Amino acid sequence: MGRVTRKESHAQTRERLVETAHRLFLSDGYNATSLDKVAAEAGFSKGAVYSNFATKHELGLAVLDVLHLERAMSLAAAVRDAETAEERIEAFARWAEDNIGDVGWTALEVEFATSNRHVKGIDQALAGRRRELTAAVADLIEQQATDLGLTLPLPAEDAAVQLLSLGIGLGVQRAFDPELPVTSLVDLLRSLLDRSRPAE
Amino acid sequence: MGRVTRKESHAQTRERLVETAHRLFLSDGYNATSLDKVAAEAGFSKGAVYSNFATKHELGLAVLDVLHLERAMSLAAAVRDAETAEERIEAFARWAEDNIGDVGWTALEVEFATSNRHVKGIDQALAGRRRELTAAVADLIEQQATDLGLTLPLPAEDAAVQLLSLGIGLGVQRAFDPELPVTSLVDLLRSLLDRSRPAE
DNA sequence: GTCTATAAATCGATAGAC
DNA sequence: GTCTATCGATTTATAGAC
Numbered sequence: 113m114g115r116v117t118r119k120e121s122h123a124q125t126r127e128r129l130v131e132t133a134h135r136l137f138l139s140d141g142y143n144a145t146s147l148d149k150v151a152a153e154a155g156f157s158k159g160a161v162y163s164n165f166a167t168k169h170e171l172g173l174a175v176l177d178v179l180h181l182e183r184a185m186s187l188a189a190a191v192r193d194a195e196t197a198e199e200r201i202e203a204f205a206r207w208a209e210d211n212i213g214d215v216g217w218t219a220l221e222v223e224f225a226t227s228n229r230h231v232k233g234i235d236q237a238l239a240g241r242r243r244e245l246t247a248a249v250a251d252l253i254e255q256q257a258t259d260l261g262l263t264l265p266l267p268a269e270d271a272a273v274q275l276l277s278l279g280i281g282l283g284v285q286r287a288f289d290p291e292l293p294v295t296s297l298v299d300l301l302r303s304l305l306d307r308s309r310p311a312e
Numbered sequence: 313m314g315r316v317t318r319k320e321s322h323a324q325t326r327e328r329l330v331e332t333a334h335r336l337f338l339s340d341g342y343n344a345t346s347l348d349k350v351a352a353e354a355g356f357s358k359g360a361v362y363s364n365f366a367t368k369h370e371l372g373l374a375v376l377d378v379l380h381l382e383r384a385m386s387l388a389a390a391v392r393d394a395e396t397a398e399e400r401i402e403a404f405a406r407w408a409e410d411n412i413g414d415v416g417w418t419a420l421e422v423e424f425a426t427s428n429r430h431v432k433g434i435d436q437a438l439a440g441r442r443r444e445l446t447a448a449v450a451d452l453i454e455q456q457a458t459d460l461g462l463t464l465p466l467p468a469e470d471a472a473v474q475l476l477s478l479g480i481g482l483g484v485q486r487a488f489d490p491e492l493p494v495t496s497l498v499d500l501l502r503s504l505l506d507r508s509r510p511a512e
Numbered sequence: 513g514t515c516t517a518t519a520a521a522t523c524g525a526t527a528g529a530c
Numbered sequence: 531g532t533c534t535a536t537c538g539a540t541t542t543a544t545a546g547a548c
Binding site for chain 1: 540541542543544
């Protein structure tokens, strides 16, 4: 009864495959990484991949989920301890420098999305993830505004779309031109803050 | 002497190949389009492709140049006849709706950039094009500000980076979720305008 | 459930005829 | 300069052994 060895080892295999794919996709790209290499580096063979994922796309989507969770958690953690508005902006600036500035992440998401945009079913999976992510960012923004006692100049959802889109655009361009600074993300946030009014 | 038939037919072949690649890359994607198909649909065989382009990447870059020229011209044309600030914003809004809303363009650029980001030399080619495009948009912004007698709240170059990045981010997300509206581009432009001051 | 072996298909790039 | 034919390398996905 104590040993659920069957299910557990299956889950462990799956997790190690996702971890390995996560690393390889980030460093070499999604298209350039073969399932053979993923399996080998994870210490398995390709059969293990196909017993855990029906297609390469499914593995890709699983990696995207890890990516989203990582970023959401790191962003929330980054602004958690900040108090004043200026402290929060500075915390966000540091997070942006470390995360948007870290080129691989956005490039992978975008490579996967655009390369498979005509694959049936993938677009819906990506659309669902996009909406979740946008809602999560919107929640975070709203929470920050409440904390600071501010009313935003536009709906939190719209602000989230702006910040996410700008981050994607910057990340994509930095993938081939890392000299492009990420400061405009902070500029956008600051302009949102400047145009906010005290909540009544 | 009047007939430069050799050079001309070569240039014509090249042009038709780029046109066909332009169309197929947009509809099916860069990775999913084989050079064989490009050649066949253009009425040539693959040999003609390789006598005009050393690699598939070169053809891809040629298509990106066409894309950039198209967008730059259509944007400049869209705002040309507008007079008041509000008219210009509305002209830009229509352009954004027709262009950023038209999913294929951004997705192609971004698919090419991210899929080949580790191919030696491609990143420099893309970085050069990015800077040209940013400079062109910055020029357009500066010209508009001068026309309206306004001083922008930030350097035109920074505003160009913001608008381009936001456009890329929106275009990418709309590639798999076309319900995402492009209104935040107009919001950003309007906020730039609202924060501008009359030039002395 | 995982491994080995292989199928099946694709595609970029090259060689040589015309 | 373009075409035909083909190479050569890869990769996704499957079939069957263990």
